[in-house]
């Protein structure tokens with residue numbers, strides 16, 4: 397059913413991605429592919445996997461951007477350019493345009509927790525949902541001819557045969573920098589809600605009207621390199637020396 | 652957007668087919684003439700081939716019937732449903748003409764209306780996508796409808812000429828619709844050329860308040876489904892040439908030929924082999940122009956996802 401469920405859904409499951417912390421190691425990308433190629437639905441195929449022109453379906457990708465503030469083109473001048481690693485997977489939008497365009501009913505948003513899924517047995521592989529998503533969160537699997545997307549690891553998060561600690565999306569579980577967090581945004585006391593509030597979590601492309609559930613925490617303001625320099629104590633300076641070092645300083649001064 | 656041949660052929664052929672069917676539905680051609688019978692069959696064939704071609708790009712065409720189920724939310728589904736519904740009056744009209752040499756008002760007019768609705772649904776598949784800003788305007792369905800009407804009346808005028816009818820009214824329709832379609836299309840292009848991008852790399856990453864955002868590294872070295880499907884870019888100089896070609900072949904040449912035929916017909920010197928040849932040329936030129944126009948419709952449209960891919 398491609399009509400959207402009544403909003404808000406009782407649970408609003410999604411991710412918080414901390415752009416201040418992500419180091420761009422692509423571990424989440426690899427673990428996502430690893431888990432999902434054997435998990436929900438058909439395998440995530442690659443085309444020409446050992447050729448020069450390898451490509452395939454991935455549900456999570458890390459882009460890297462350079463952000464240049466006003467005057468930041470010259471190193472050491474006002475504001476320095478910075479690199480921001482940017483993981484991106486389905487944002488499980490509340491007003492998901494990918495769902496309503498689907499002609500078959502394969503795409504749907506779950507009424508209970510808001511997860512956006514594709515029922516691969518119904519998907520005809522028309523690709524319209526990938527056109528409708530402004531974020532590029534859907535990729536066609538060229539071997540199976542069906543649309544693939546992030547399932548929020550639905551086969552992990554409710555999986556009672558797994559250890560409690562593992563009932564998280566594969567990307568969250570594997571992130572060595574702890575840049576990804578999973579939780580329920582409908583609960584204002586959840587860690588993801590609190591993080592979003594405290595750090596000013598933001599929506600991507602709010603102007604597209606999709607109302608994404610996933611939130612991105614902006615990089616913290618950075619001090620310029622020059623501003624950090626005076627903090628380094630200079631070796632010639634002994635003014636603040638105390639105790640033994642003050643005595644030693646005195647002795648060395650006299651001889 | 653990637654200009655997939657199957658979709659270009661589909662929108663062009665089904666537009667022509669529905670246009671011709673709509674003209675036939677108005678009863679402007681003598682139903683007992685063999686040529687009118689041929690026109691009925693041709694309209695149905697163009698529609699059918701167009702629809703078949705549209706299923707060529709599906710990953711699992713054997714399940715295509717499922718696409719009829721979500722008409723409450725999906726324009727693609729609505730289009731499928733309308734295409735099938737429209738076949739009923741069109742087949743009825745074709746039967747009446749081919750077998751019984753009759754024109755029936757009820758299926759005729761119903762077919763004309765439903766053909767229009769189907770073309771509208773096709774256009775709305777594109778116009779409803781906010782992620783492709785150039786398409787997201789009411790001018791898009793207006794273009795599709797007017798081009799279908801122009802193509803249909805050009806074909807109608809051709810059959811009228813070939814059947815040695817005067818076809819004055821059809822010639823007039825063809826001229827008016829061709830001009831109207833291109834006026835709206837040029838307005839559509841102006842709109843596209845003047846767009847301020849709704850989404851930018853800054854809004855896409857949320858990093859705009861730190862500074863200007865530029866892609867530093869793509870997620871993978873090679874192309875992927877998204878960049879192949881949505882990252883198509885056409886060189887500006889080629890776009891300009893193709894735009895001129897589309898306008899010339901799709902609009903100016905057919906309109907000029909139709910205008911000449913109109914003048915000669917009014918002067919009482921119409922008809923004859925020259926008129927048939929002129930109309931044949933007008934129709935062929937229009938079809939080639941439309942293929943170029945549809946190719947550009949996809950090739951020139953930019954998708955919001957390219958904000959993440961530096962395109």
Ligand code: SF4
Pocket residue numbers: 485486487488489492493494495512528529530531532533534545606
């Ligand atoms: S991110 Fe894209 S695929 Fe995911 S719910 Fe939003 S529109 Fe749909």
Ligand code: SF4
Pocket residue numbers: 497498499500501502503514518519520521522523524525526542543
């Ligand atoms: S590709 Fe599949 S999920 Fe996407 S719109 Fe088409 S049928 Fe629906």
